[in-house]
Amino acid sequence: MGEDAVTAQAIIQSLASGLLMGLLYGLIAVGLALIFGLMDVVNFAHGEFLMIAMYATFFLFAFFAIDPLLSAPLVAAALFIFGAVVYLLIVRFAMRAKANAGMVQIFSTFGLAIVMRGLAQFFFTPDYRSIPQSWLGGKTVSVAGIFLPEPQLIGALVSIAAFAGLYFFINRTDFGRALEATREDPGAVALVGIDKNRVFALGWGLGAALVGLAGAIMAVFFYIYPDVGASFALIAYVTVALGGFGSVFGAFAGGIVVGLVEAVTALVLPPSLKSVGIYAVYLLVVFIRPRGLFGSM
Amino acid sequence: MTITRRDVLLGATATAALMPLAARAQTSEVVIGVIYPFSGGSAQQGIDAQKAYETALEVINKDTDFDLPLAKGEGLPGLGGAKVRLVFADHQADPQKGRAEAERLITQEKVSAIIGTYQSAVAVTVSQICERYQIPFVSADNSSPSLHRRGLKYYFRASPHDEMYSAAMFDFFDAMKKKGTKIETLALFHEDTIFGTDSGNAQAKIAGERGYKIVSDIKYRANSPSLSAEVQQLKTANADVLMPSSYTTDGILLVKTMAELGYKPNAIVAQDAGFSEKALYDAVGDKLEGVISRGTFSLDLAQKRPMVGKINEMFKAKSGKDLNDLTSRQFMGLIILADAINRAKSADGEKIRDALAATDIPGEQTIMPWKRVKFDEMGQNNDADPVLLQYRGGKFVTVFPPQAAIAEATWPMK
Numbered sequence: 001m002g003e004d005a006v007t008a009q010a011i012i013q014s015l016a017s018g019l020l021m022g023l024l025y026g027l028i029a030v031g032l033a034l035i036f037g038l039m040d041v042v043n044f045a046h047g048e049f050l051m052i053a054m055y056a057t058f059f060l061f062a063f064f065a066i067d068p069l070l071s072a073p074l075v076a077a078a079l080f081i082f083g084a085v086v087y088l089l090i091v092r093f094a095m096r097a098k099a100n101a102g103m104v105q106i107f108s109t110f111g112l113a114i115v116m117r118g119l120a121q122f123f124f125t126p127d128y129r130s131i132p133q134s135w136l137g138g139k140t141v142s143v144a145g146i147f148l149p150e151p152q153l154i155g156a157l158v159s160i161a162a163f164a165g166l167y168f169f170i171n172r173t174d175f176g177r178a179l180e181a182t183r184e185d186p187g188a189v190a191l192v193g194i195d196k197n198r199v200f201a202l203g204w205g206l207g208a209a210l211v212g213l214a215g216a217i218m219a220v221f222f223y224i225y226p227d228v229g230a231s232f233a234l235i236a237y238v239t240v241a242l243g244g245f246g247s248v249f250g251a252f253a254g255g256i257v258v259g260l261v262e263a264v265t266a267l268v269l270p271p272s273l274k275s276v277g278i279y280a281v282y283l284l285v286v287f288i289r290p291r292g293l294f295g296s297m
Numbered sequence: 298m299t300i301t302r303r304d305v306l307l308g309a310t311a312t313a314a315l316m317p318l319a320a321r322a323q324t325s326e327v328v329i330g331v332i333y334p335f336s337g338g339s340a341q342q343g344i345d346a347q348k349a350y351e352t353a354l355e356v357i358n359k360d361t362d363f364d365l366p367l368a369k370g371e372g373l374p375g376l377g378g379a380k381v382r383l384v385f386a387d388h389q390a391d392p393q394k395g396r397a398e399a400e401r402l403i404t405q406e407k408v409s410a411i412i413g414t415y416q417s418a419v420a421v422t423v424s425q426i427c428e429r430y431q432i433p434f435v436s437a438d439n440s441s442p443s444l445h446r447r448g449l450k451y452y453f454r455a456s457p458h459d460e461m462y463s464a465a466m467f468d469f470f471d472a473m474k475k476k477g478t479k480i481e482t483l484a485l486f487h488e489d490t491i492f493g494t495d496s497g498n499a500q501a502k503i504a505g506e507r508g509y510k511i512v513s514d515i516k517y518r519a520n521s522p523s524l525s526a527e528v529q530q531l532k533t534a535n536a537d538v539l540m541p542s543s544y545t546t547d548g549i550l551l552v553k554t555m556a557e558l559g560y561k562p563n564a565i566v567a568q569d570a571g572f573s574e575k576a577l578y579d580a581v582g583d584k585l586e587g588v589i590s591r592g593t594f595s596l597d598l599a600q601k602r603p604m605v606g607k608i609n610e611m612f613k614a615k616s617g618k619d620l621n622d623l624t625s626r627q628f629m630g631l632i633i634l635a636d637a638i639n640r641a642k643s644a645d646g647e648k649i650r651d652a653l654a655a656t657d658i659p660g661e662q663t664i665m666p667w668k669r670v671k672f673d674e675m676g677q678n679n680d681a682d683p684v685l686l687q688y689r690g691g692k693f694v695t696v697f698p699p700q701a702a703i704a705e706a707t708w709p710m711k
Binding site: 014 | 336337338339340341344489515516517518520521522523525526527529530533545546549550553556557558559574576577579580581583584
């Protein structure tokens with residue numbers, strides 16, 4: 001125990017695991033950043049979106065034997081619709097509040113989170129589910145004694161691909177430009193004929209689809225139950241704050257930082273304190289650069 | 298006025314009709330509070346517990362022919378056949394909510410006793426409230442040894458605590474060593490609430506006393522999103538035995554992460570909790586052939602004591618699951634409590650407390666492999682012998698102690 005056990009290999013293994021988890025944290029968090037950047041609304045039901053995506057993946061597997069790798073696009077599409085509907089039915093009205101608009105928005109998404117958890121417990125039971133056999137589940141690539149679990153490896157690749165796609169989408173497509181324009185000045189875009197509600201709904205859809213993608217991959221290696229979103233949502237909030245509120249690529253960098261810091265903290269401190277490292281780095285960022293690493297507010 | 302024969306008859310009929318009513322009004326029912334997590338992360342344990350208590354309630358309130366206290370006849374004979382009624386309350390695994398709910402049960406629902414709670418951390422606050430209101434608290438399934446050492450007069454636990462469980466594990470190690478198995482180093486892996494902490498402390502203490510070397514002692518944050526770093530340390534330490542004290546969620550993630558990081562311990566000897574849950578074996582059972590968990594219960598006992606199998610069928614009809622280590626203790630807890638109320642011949646907290654303190658039920662009249670149920674001055678039953686169970690081919694087989702074992706332990710695990 002102690003110093004002699006912390007060999008170079010163990011350090012590399014920890015960093016590799018941290019990097020893979022970090023890329024997934026980034027993918028989980030990006031939807032939150034996207035929605036916040038677009039309309040200054042924090043989605044407190046973000047963890048529950050993840051939970052619903054995991055359940056969707058689980059049920060597609062349990063009833064139709066669709067492997068999570070194949071169902072990931074389906075789950076992302078379903079979450080896209082879900083996100084857009086949440087905007088159109090709930091958030092749109094919350095944003096109309098004349099007084100205490102911020103509070104109304106917080107309570108509306110926070111309430112949604114509680115309702116979603118309750119419904120999940122009622123319909124899916126609080127029992128712990130998991131996908132016992134899948135193409136990736138339990139498989140591992142071993143490189144020079146360093147183990148890279150395939151679910152996390154593919155998850156990391158999907159995360160990188162999703163961020164690359166998002167970059168292309170925001171910078172090269174009309175909708176992406178409309179998204180950017182709406183985010184800069186929602187009043188002005190109305191003058192040039194862009195329907196603000198449509199852009200917001202699509203933004204919510206996109207944000208939910210990204211967390212849906214993350215949920216489908218997580219379902220391969222994580223257990224699923226109604227409260228599963230809570231601990232990941234907390235990390236997502238820190239990731240977004242670290243990367244810079246509203247910055248989509250800040251979430252990418254923030255996720256990697258959180259994953260690595262978590263892994264390194266666990267090497268030097270007792271593992272029960274590993275989230276201390278994350279919050280310490282976050283505090284540091286708050287002191288030195290309050291808007292976050294890539295924030296532009 | 299003349300009294301006719303008809304009037305006498307009418308009067309007699311009326312009296313006869315009213316008499317059971319009067320008797321019922323006197324001692325119609327005894328209310329017991331059952332406090333568990335029914336929402337939140339461990340809600341499934343609450344739901345399973347509810348089925349276990351409803352099974353016990355059926356045995357108490359209906360006429361059954363089991364050799365258990367109160368099985369024969371309906372209700373509590375000591376209270377004129379009064380029925381037991383259960384009031385369920387949700388503590389959401391939160392000690393503060395547990396405190397509030399216990400207070401509500403006592404003041405609003407007028408319960409005569411409380412039973413619970415799954416999480417030891419919640420048992421701490423619930424038992425304090427019970428003590429204040431002088432209402433007995435039966436700790437059906439909590440295993441933290443610190444619980445009964447707080448000098449509470451109204452605290453009772455019929456099942457073993459983690460030091461007894463851990464001692465049984467080390468007795469088992471000693472026995473295996475005598476047979477020539479190499480067991481020198483241990484890795485402890487425990488979560489950071491009172492359950493994992495107490496369990497880890499107890500194991501570290503006994504390991505020190507008996508000369509086992511702890512090469513890794515990992516306290517981890519419950520419900521962590523990732524256990525990669527922790528498992529990496531366990532792998533580096535590579536102890537002869539891995540000893541986890543984890544609830545279901547962390548247990549699943551632990552086993553999955555171990556497989557992903559290519560860590561295959563020689564043996565796992567688990568402190569129950571998650572490792573007695575069906576959900577864990579549904580998820581990762583294929584990786585756990587040969588895992589050993591401590592327990593207080595095994596369905597093996599049905600071979601020697603047929604009523605265990607029958608009660609299991611009753612429970613299974615309600616829950617769709619076999620009785621496990623937790624649900625069997627919950628079932629037994631309510632039987633023991635109701636037996637005390639029956640002997641107290643009263644719904645008064647203090648009288649029930651005295652009756653509980655005088656409890657002496659032989660092991661054969663339980664569904665557990667215990668010697669007897671008899672509480673010491675701290676409310677702990679020291680005759681509740683734990684067993685060690687090994688998971689083989691999809692079910693649990695008792696492997697220790699020898700008097701309860703039906704098979705030799707397979708070592709190392711597959």
